[in-house]
Each structure stands twice: as structure tokens, then as C-alpha cells.
Amino acid sequence: MTTEQTTPDDQKKTCPSCDLTELDTLQCEAEGIKKQAELTEKAAADVKKRRTLFDQARKEYSAARDKANPLVTEMESQLDKLIEQIKCRIKDDDVVECLEKAQEKVRRSIDKCMPPGCCVDAHDCDFDKDVPKKDKVDEKTTESDQGSDAQKADRPTILKDLYARQADVERRTVKAEACFDKLIKEPTALPARVDKLKAELAAIVGELGQQEAVDLKRLYARALVARHTDRWGGFDNVNEFMDCLCKGLLCSLNGRKALAELAGCIAVLECQEREAGARCQHLLENTVDEILAEYLRTCKKPPKDVPTPDPANC
Numbered sequence: 001m002t003t004e005q006t007t008p009d010d011q012k013k014t015c016p017s018c019d020l021t022e023l024d025t026l027q028c029e030a031e032g033i034k035k036q037a038e039l040t041e042k043a044a045a046d047v048k049k050r051r052t053l054f055d056q057a058r059k060e061y062s063a064a065r066d067k068a069n070p071l072v073t074e075m076e077s078q079l080d081k082l083i084e085q086i087k088c089r090i091k092d093d094d095v096v097e098c099l100e101k102a103q104e105k106v107r108r109s110i111d112k113c114m115p116p117g118c119c120v121d122a123h124d125c126d127f128d129k130d131v132p133k134k135d136k137v138d139e140k141t142t143e144s145d146q147g148s149d150a151q152k153a154d155r156p157t158i159l160k161d162l163y164a165r166q167a168d169v170e171r172r173t174v175k176a177e178a179c180f181d182k183l184i185k186e187p188t189a190l191p192a193r194v195d196k197l198k199a200e201l202a203a204i205v206g207e208l209g210q211q212e213a214v215d216l217k218r219l220y221a222r223a224l225v226a227r228h229t230d231r232w233g234g235f236d237n238v239n240e241f242m243d244c245l246c247k248g249l250l251c252s253l254n255g256r257k258a259l260a261e262l263a264g265c266i267a268v269l270e271c272q273e274r275e276a277g278a279r280c281q282h283l284l285e286n287t288v289d290e291i292l293a294e295y296l297r298t299c300k301k302p303p304k305d306v307p308t309p310d311p312a313n314c
Helices: 008-014 021-090 093-113 134-146 151-183 186-208 216-228 238-285 287-298
Strands: none
Touching (some): 021 186, 021 238, 238 287
């Protein structure tokens, strides 16, 4: 009598294992692609609108600045003369000097909390480091699915990191877009500032010409403010404005692209978390069936020539 041995290949043929992990992976990847595509489509529409506004603002700003330039030059000349007149009326160099120092100190404080120049920070617009490489995420999550209990905590950790990155990229992108939205109003804001300066200059001249007593220190402070108030929105020339406007547009584009990619990664991992939870719940609710299924997958086939035991002898 011979005993037929069961090989590992025989076991596989007898007790095949149906692993649906690849199906779950494909489904989750599809969700990630869909989410990224949705946000990319929305971002493309928004950027298209901003591009139209960019072209319009670029043209109108140059015209507005050309028109305002001679007016500003003339008013600055008037301001210089007006300041000298007020200083002459004050007749106290110490008072004048103290007022000028006070103005400089306040101006420095304003510049500190509201820095002049471009409101788009180039460092904030570098999003390459914020979007993880797909193969790195896949590698970590694969280890998480197949590894030890400690490794299985990787996916929630990765998700937490991605949520933080997403929030930070969103903040920086919105900040750049707010700057862009402010800049495209410059063709209208610039003439308004010039008109305001003109009105303030006329008001100071009017008060200085009154017969009754006037507060010369206040008038001098107002004249100093008028002299140092920014006429050009923080830009020394048209090119600086255009460069900042372009940075805002590109930052919006790259930020929205990064957010779409991050959302895709997050959607994949969230799907994997749901599937892992569903598998765990299935095992919990069908424990006996799963034990028997696992037994069949790992069982050894009994020798064919061994007689079946008689239950009566058990």
C-alpha cells in the first residue's frame, strides 16, 4: 500500500484562493483619478477666467499709469511748496523735526505690518515638494496592507500628513489668488488714489488760507502723509506690476494643480481605508465561514488509499 503525497501545487489546485485585493486597488485608483479630474477641470475653468482678467488688467494698467503720471508729478511739486509754507507758518524747527520723526516712525510700523511691493511670495508658490510621488505612497500603503500591526498604522499617518499638506497648499493658493484679485483692480484703484490725493491737497490749501486760527501741526502731519502716501500700489514701474500679476496667475495655476493631485492621492487612501474597514467588518460578521474557508485553502488532501474512519468506532 502506498501513500500519495500532496504537493504545494496540488494544494493550490484543490483549494484555490480568491484574492480581490487587486479589484479593490483598481476601484480606489479609479476614485482617485476621478477626484483629480474633477478638480483639474474646475481649476482649468477658473484659470481661464483669470487669464482673461490678466490680459485686460495688463492693458488697462499701462494706460491708467500713463494718464496719472503727469498729474502726480504736478501734485508732488505743489506738495513740496505747501510743506515749505506750513513749516514757515509753524516757525519752530524743533516742532517740525519732531513731527517728521514721528511720521517716519509711524510709516515704518505701517510698512512692517503691510509690506510694500508684490503681495505674491515666490516661496509660497513652490508646490512641487507638497505633492508626494505616487510610487512612494503606493509603496508605503502596500507595506501597510501586508506588514505588521505597526506598519498597518501607516495609512492613517499618511492621510494625516496629506490633509495637513492640502490645508497648507490651499492657504497659500488662496492668498496668491487674493493678491491677484486685488491687482486686477489697479487700473481703477490707481486713478482713485490720485483723485483722493488731489482732493486732500486742495483741502490742505483751503484750510491753510483761512483767516481764523488753524492747527498747523495737524496740517503739517497731513501734508507729510500726502507726500509719502503710495501713489502706485507699491510698484515703481509698469514692469514690476506686470511681474507681480503674472506671479499671482501662475501661483493660482500651480496651486490648484497641486490641490487636484493631493485630492486624488487622498481619495485613493480614503477608499483603501473604507475597503479595509469593510473587510474587517465582514470577517467579524462571518467569522465561522471565514475560518472554514481558510481551512480549505490551507488544508492537506488526505491520502486516497486511506479508508474513511467508521463513525461507530469514534
